[in-house]
Amino acid sequence: MLIIKKYAAIDIGSNAMRLLIANIVEEEGKATQFSKSSLVRVPIRLGQDAFTVGEITNENIERMIDAMKAFKLLMKVHRVEKYMAFATSAMREAYNGKEVAELIKKKADIKIEIIDGKKEAAIIASTDLKFLLKTEETYLYVDVGGGSTEFSLFDNGKMIVSKSFKVGTVRLLNGMVHDVVWLEIEKWIKTNTREYDQVTLIGSGGNINKLFKMSGKQQEKPLSYMYINAQYTTLNSLTYEQRISDLGLNADRADVIIPAVKIYLNAMKWSGARNIYVPKIGLSDGIIKAMYYGKI
Template sequence: MLRYAAIDIGSNAVRLLIADITQKGNKISFKKTTLVRVPLRLGDDAFLDQKISDRKINDLLKTMNAFKNLMDVYQVQKYLACATSAMREAANGQEIIALVKEKADLDLEIIQGKREAHIIYANHIEENLDINKSYLYIDVGGGSTELSVFVNKVPVASRSFDIGTIRILDNQDKDEIWEEMRLWIKEETKEHKNLAGIGTGGNINKLFKMSNEKEGMPLSYMKLKSMYNELNGYSLKERITVLGLNSDRADVIVPAAEIFITILKWTGIKELFVPRVGMVDGIINLLIEENLVEDKPVQDTLHGD
């Protein structure tokens, strides 16, 4: 049994996914065995102070040691650890990489937006797309939003923008970046009719679950907007006590919905498909592509939240 691991050090949370890789004939699939999420909120430091504080570095090192121990217990053969927007902007990012190597014996890579989009694309959701439609793939994180345009199941344009949930909460989202994103979307989608949306990330996964839509069915723009209005009508405390959201989800879910709604409004997209995959799933798929036969389809056999 092959066992791979993915570590995603995001602006809001740090995740570890351990997955078993199986191969039957011409088909390679993976099953999630362990998924751990730790809400470190590195983005609060990075976007406000342009560096990660000593306290959060210490928390990150403890988390990385715990992840390393779990990977050892599970006898993981290969792993890839990636840090995204928060660590990209932290002036002490390279220092943290060295500390993670020294204290936890893990190799950590700070990836740029283009590689982040490539990893998310490694989920190969295009295999299940309608060839008669064009799609805008929207991945919303704490520090950035990755966008890709698919035509005939092929990505024709991709871009990362510094718009994310933690940035919005910290008032670090800039009007010029919003406008840059709007203009890019307008330019890259103007030729494509029957445009549909695909949404990934922890917040849209949670919103889809709260919508009570059936698996595989799209989330409509009107339903998403209605949910946003309802969530926005509650205080942060009420989202936790009344709606039962975790404290680290209750605040970011509102700006996440705002990003999705804004993009759907700009494009006129009426339906958003939510395949419930994310960065760690993409990392596992990338490891499979890089280490196993590349032309075989990869499937995730167990969907996570």
């Protein structure tokens, strides 16, 4: 007997908000299948508010309410039976973040949970990451967001250590990441990876996904450090307008992609990684799976 369920995940990030609607297919004697039914991304850059003035502005509050009302209607049309909405660093750091979440609950009837970096990393780990890990190898998982980056080290298929740092694309664009933060990240990566002979990166986030798509590679193939470095040089040589017109980047991607690539490059350099794998996983996928398996 075949049973199909529909779950949804809302990810309220620092650079954009996403609604993922997934089909969950259960069949006796077979592993549960998860597939994307719909993905909607709204480029509301909350981090620009939260990290510079410390609050979500009235304009963006109204945009958030409109987006959430639309998400609510889309979930209704898709007949979603269960959903969860999580907000990360921008909402966490805005002094009116909780107030905004309460207003959205009142206006759009969507409950938002504001989570910390540790929980964010744990939810992402609920994805198929464990199936991607070859137990005899060591991986540094790097998830780059607008406000923070989560680093998790895996060895023999198990998470060894994880840490969230306040370095993200929107913060970097606004010159809000001091050298001491980079030094802390360098020290953390080198200290935790030095005992391993070889480390491979796993990258997640919209920017590394876009870079991977531009490479034209098959999903199971990694990107090399040399390729990432060459792309970083190319992106830096182009103006913001050229990145949009020549490379076809979205307006809200054409600026943040450069600081994102810088984070991945530094992580590769400091861990000694020569390659980075880019599976299609992220917070939204983690929310769906964590809900289904009762982890949240």
